[in-house]
Amino acid sequence: MSGRTGTTGQSGAGAGGSRLAVDELIDNPKTRIIVCCGSGGVGKTTTAAAIGLRAAERGRKVVVLTIDPARRLAQSMGLTELDNTPRIVKGVTGDGELQAMMLDMKRTFDEVVLAHADPERARAIMENPFYQSLSAGFAGTQEYMAMEKLGQLRAAEEWDLIVVDTPPSRSALDFLDAPNRLGSFLDGKVIRILTAPAKVGGRSAMKFLNAGMGLLTGTLGKIFGAQLLTDVQTFVSATDSMFGGFRERADRTYQLLQAPGTAFLVVAAPERDALREAAYFVDRLAADRMPLAGLVLNRVHGTGAPQLTAERALAAAEALEENGSEQVSPDAELLAAGLLRLHAERMQVMVRERRTRDRFVSVYPDVPIVEVAALPGDVHDLEGLRTIGERLSGSAD
Amino acid sequence: MARTPGQAARRDPDWEGVRLHVVSGKGGTGKTTVAAALALALAAEGRRTLLIEVEGRQGIAELFGIAALPYEERRIATVTPAQLGLPASGSAGGSASGTPGGSVSGELHALAIDTEQALLEYLDMFYKLGRAGKALQKVGFVDFATTIAPGVRDVLLTGKACEAARRKGPDGRRTYDAVVMDAPPTGRITRFLNVNSEVAGLARIGPIHSQAQAVMRVLKSPETAVHLVTLLEEMPVQETVDGIAELREAGLPVGGVLVNMVRPPLLDAAAVAAVDGDHREEVALALGEAGLGGRSRKPETVRAAVEPLLDPLLAQAREHAERVELERARRADLQHLKLPTYELPLLGEGVDLGTLYRLAGELKRQGAA
Numbered sequence: 001m002s003g004r005t006g007t008t009g010q011s012g013a014g015a016g017g018s019r020l021a022v023d024e025l026i027d028n029p030k031t032r033i034i035v036c037c038g039s040g041g042v043g044k045t046t047t048a049a050a051i052g053l054r055a056a057e058r059g060r061k062v063v064v065l066t067i068d069p070a071r072r073l074a075q076s077m078g079l080t081e082l083d084n085t086p087r088i089v090k091g092v093t094g095d096g097e098l099q100a101m102m103l104d105m106k107r108t109f110d111e112v113v114l115a116h117a118d119p120e121r122a123r124a125i126m127e128n129p130f131y132q133s134l135s136a137g138f139a140g141t142q143e144y145m146a147m148e149k150l151g152q153l154r155a156a157e158e159w160d161l162i163v164v165d166t167p168p169s170r171s172a173l174d175f176l177d178a179p180n181r182l183g184s185f186l187d188g189k190v191i192r193i194l195t196a197p198a199k200v201g202g203r204s205a206m207k208f209l210n211a212g213m214g215l216l217t218g219t220l221g222k223i224f225g226a227q228l229l230t231d232v233q234t235f236v237s238a239t240d241s242m243f244g245g246f247r248e249r250a251d252r253t254y255q256l257l258q259a260p261g262t263a264f265l266v267v268a269a270p271e272r273d274a275l276r277e278a279a280y281f282v283d284r285l286a287a288d289r290m291p292l293a294g295l296v297l298n299r300v301h302g303t304g305a306p307q308l309t310a311e312r313a314l315a316a317a318e319a320l321e322e323n324g325s326e327q328v329s330p331d332a333e334l335l336a337a338g339l340l341r342l343h344a345e346r347m348q349v350m351v352r353e354r355r356t357r358d359r360f361v362s363v364y365p366d367v368p369i370v371e372v373a374a375l376p377g378d379v380h381d382l383e384g385l386r387t388i389g390e391r392l393s394g395s396a397d
Numbered sequence: 398m399a400r401t402p403g404q405a406a407r408r409d410p411d412w413e414g415v416r417l418h419v420v421s422g423k424g425g426t427g428k429t430t431v432a433a434a435l436a437l438a439l440a441a442e443g444r445r446t447l448l449i450e451v452e453g454r455q456g457i458a459e460l461f462g463i464a465a466l467p468y469e470e471r472r473i474a475t476v477t478p479a480q481l482g483l484p485a486s487g488s489a490g491g492s493a494s495g496t497p498g499g500s501v502s503g504e505l506h507a508l509a510i511d512t513e514q515a516l517l518e519y520l521d522m523f524y525k526l527g528r529a530g531k532a533l534q535k536v537g538f539v540d541f542a543t544t545i546a547p548g549v550r551d552v553l554l555t556g557k558a559c560e561a562a563r564r565k566g567p568d569g570r571r572t573y574d575a576v577v578m579d580a581p582p583t584g585r586i587t588r589f590l591n592v593n594s595e596v597a598g599l600a601r602i603g604p605i606h607s608q609a610q611a612v613m614r615v616l617k618s619p620e621t622a623v624h625l626v627t628l629l630e631e632m633p634v635q636e637t638v639d640g641i642a643e644l645r646e647a648g649l650p651v652g653g654v655l656v657n658m659v660r661p662p663l664l665d666a667a668a669v670a671a672v673d674g675d676h677r678e679e680v681a682l683a684l685g686e687a688g689l690g691g692r693s694r695k696p697e698t699v700r701a702a703v704e705p706l707l708d709p710l711l712a713q714a715r716e717h718a719e720r721v722e723l724e725r726a727r728r729a730d731l732q733h734l735k736l737p738t739y740e741l742p743l744l745g746e747g748v749d750l751g752t753l754y755r756l757a758g759e760l761k762r763q764g765a766a
Contacts (some may be wrong), residue, residue: 305706339714
């Protein structure tokens with residue numbers, strides 16, 4: 001997480017909105033999956049890593065699945081790089097264990113193909129140009145593969161807690177839509193029309209579909225060139241049996257997310273746009289009947305001198321700058337004025353953050369919140385993640 | 398190369414000849430705001446610019462406080478040099494209308510591109526689909542087309558921007574003096590713009606293929622510049638550095654770096670060290686004199702009243718100094734890029750129309766427009 005200036009204040013939720021008890025959540029052996037979601041740039045990945053580390057140091061066997069390719073995060077966990085296989089993070093204290101991995105969507109897709117088709121067929125699929133484009137760039141492949149990977153990790157039963165950092169999707173919960181999207185794509189009318197002759201083979205079916213077919217394949221062929229159509233048809237017929245399994249598994253993962261062992265954390269910063277996104281996530285999770293644990297509000301500012309308002313601090317700074325003094329050197333006056341201006345700025349930021357937060361709380365009074373005090377700099381090592389973990393749990397001060 | 402806000406005098410614009418400005422940046426850096434401010438700045442002096450949004454979020458409408466934009470170019474604001482805090486300029490070579498009194502008002506137009514409609518419009522252009530277009534829409538054709546080849550979506554979006562940038566009116570003059578695209582974030586920008594290679598592997602012939610090539614020619618020409626928005630923080634700066642390397646590798650024209658939400662340094666580390674050391678008593682006295690020690694005239698009472706403020710104020714100052722130091726390092730990283738760099742101040746309380754004009758004026762003064 002990159003800090004927007006530090007804080008001297010306390011973390012924890014203020015009035016209104018109950019406090020999210022992170023330690024209770026991660027200590028509970030029934031919690032098996034924690035999903036961190038939120039818009040980009042709010043410290044989601046760092047939050048996931050910090051929660052993973054804290055849970056591991058409190059005795060759990062944890063794997064963190066991240067989507068963020070930032071090298072910095074790998075480095076902060078002492079790994080030279082993250083890849084598609086969970087790696088043990090060294091330097092974790094206590095009886096627990098922490099592993100981390102980064103989703104490689106192409107490789108995950110390849111694994112799925114290999115697991116569901118005999119070697120020869122698998123090779124044919126992987127050499128298909130359409131597959132290559134699909135596995136690398138299909139709108140939603142990343143989300144879908146994140147789901148797939150989560151299902152795999154859970155099924156492996158090697159870890160008792162899986163912490164997932166969701167992809168920074170443009171539309172908030174593409175993650176949840178992924179199984180459906182792939183399903184509707186493959187069940188879609190277009191694909192049915194395209195592949196129908198191959199499937200049915202009968203003359204009557206051909207005749208029935210002919211008009212639609214002609215228009216569609218004609219148009220598609222004109223736009224993309226006939227080559228692509230052939231690639232798609234070959235691909236779909238090669239993977240037909242496989243996709244059934246695919247979708248079933250995605251559906252199971254979706255159900256797993258709704259199950260009591262899962263907890264969603266919405267991550268945000270106390271800024272208007274980030275909280276608007278957070279509100280969207282909260283609504284969407286409720287609509288999908290996904291278990292929301294609460295809101296993590298990162299980068300919240302505090303002060304050790306709340307009694308001094310911004311107005312008084314500014315007035316005092318001006319008085320010092322204008323009037324001067326006989327007892328104090330001009331240098332000290334300017335320093336004191338600088339301190340006061342800084343404090344005024346901090347107080348203004350706090351007022352703004354509080355207002356933004358309160359607006360959220362008044363709409364979502366039932367969502368537990370934990371506020372995490374801002375750090376002046378970025379997290380570079382386990383110690384930094386540990387500090388974030390302490391702030392998350394409210395044991396920092 | 399960095400020009401700090403406010404101090405630089407008005408200078409010649411750095412991007413003369415650029416028609417298409419692509420604005421990208423890491424999530425959370427204020428990409429949309431900066432793109433809008435740039436479009437406003439480019440419209441000053443009687444010019445006409447088009448601001449395009451491609452991600453269907455209606456960010457422009459929200460920023461300008463207007464109703465959701467349809468898939469249709471429309472004027473959303475006018476701008477005069479005076480509104481940007483600039484002296485009125487005599488030599489305005491733009492296309493928008495002049496107002497009496499010499500001040501020329503420019504126009505900002507906006508467009509929110511809808512992929513589905515763009516694809517149908519595009520097909521219609523080539524095939525005169527008519528009712529068949531509706532039928533295609535019904536069976537989910539557009540979804541299908543953009544799903545099996547995500548590059549197709551990007552070709553349509555970038556294609557629309559390129560078309561607007563090159564469009565000419567009946568009088569033979571360009572419809573827009575400049576087009577600004579609020580593009581996808583840094584992590585995806587090279588892929589997004591590099592439509593040719595995205596589509597080439599899939600559609601080897603056909604109109605999408607030739608469209609991709611035509612778009613690519615515009616994107617790689619000197620008429621295009623890809624600007625990246627960043628903050629003075631580690632991750633956004635790192636993404637900017639990586640993003641620029643990627644753009645260069647793909648042969649896409651790198652523009653400038655727009656540093657957003659810059660806060661003025663109020664105290665430096667040296668000052669903080671001084672307060673921490675010998676000056677502690679003096680600062681305490683100063684705070685007392687400024688009236689923060691209560692009404693008592695007794696020095697001991699005043700000093701005691703000030704005491705609880707000292708440590709918190711100093712702690713805040715230390716954090717501030719630490720941040721200033723980190724920002725200095727980030728600024729140095731950006732300077733290594735040797736690109737024109739512009740700094741926009743953090744303007745408290747969220748962005749409204751007033752702050753947008755202020756940011757636009759800042760960009761103009763620093764030569765970004």
